Amino acid sequence: MTVIRTEPLTATAFAPFGDVIALKNTPDRIINQGLCGRHHDLARVETDAEGRTGISLFDAEPRALPYRLEMMERHPLGSQAFLPLSPTSFLVIVAADAGGRPATPRAFLTAPGQGINLLRNVWHGVLTPLSRPGLFAVIDRIGPGDNLEEYWFDTPYRVETGP
Numbered sequence: 001m002t003v004i005r006t007e008p009l010t011a012t013a014f015a016p017f018g019d020v021i022a023l024k025n026t027p028d029r030i031i032n033q034g035l036c037g038r039h040h041d042l043a044r045v046e047t048d049a050e051g052r053t054g055i056s057l058f059d060a061e062p063r064a065l066p067y068r069l070e071m072m073e074r075h076p077l078g079s080q081a082f083l084p085l086s087p088t089s090f091l092v093i094v095a096a097d098a099g100g101r102p103a104t105p106r107a108f109l110t111a112p113g114q115g116i117n118l119l120r121n122v123w124h125g126v127l128t129p130l131s132r133p134g135l136f137a138v139i140d141r142i143g144p145g146d147n148l149e150e151y152w153f154d155t156p157y158r159v160e161t162g163p
């Protein structure tokens with residue numbers, strides 16, 4: 001089984017796949033009579049003309065490392081963002097496309113509280129919390145058509161904690 005080692009999630013490393021959603025060092029705007037910092041426009045939310053962007057809640061069972069990666073998926077019609085509703089770290093697995101299937105995956109561990117936005121049609125593992133509660137706000141495309149493509153690996157990968 002091929003081993004994938006986790007990397008810390010950074011905006012630069014994740015840029016080809018999407019956005020890291022986290023507080024900036026300083027807010028873009030101070031609003032609400034000076035009582036709130038707005039950290040503005042942090043993610044590239046995408047949808048097709050037939051769809052709309054919706055907000056859902058996912059209550060997911062936690063998994064553990066080492067993690068057996070058997071399948072990756074992508075959403076050809078829109079982006080998908082995951083915002084943890086608790087200060088927990090979760091596992092984010094992504095891959096470039098290689099002729100209609102995932103290339104070698106990369107696995108990132110979020111810092112507690114970091115969220116992510118996956119760009120349209122980016123291969124990814126399903127939401128993978130590593131502790132309870134696995135409660136996330138999910139912002140993604142709602143609409144007609146098939147917005148889910150799955151790829152099942154002949155041989156699973158084993159995702160382990162990085163060096």
Ligand SMILES: NC(=O)N[C@@H](O)C(=O)O
Pocket residue numbers: 073080124125126127
């Ligand atoms: N299927 C679904 O709504 N969730 C997945 O897309 C996922 O990325 O977890």
Ligand code: NI
Pocket residue numbers: 073075080124126
């Ligand atoms: Ni998804």
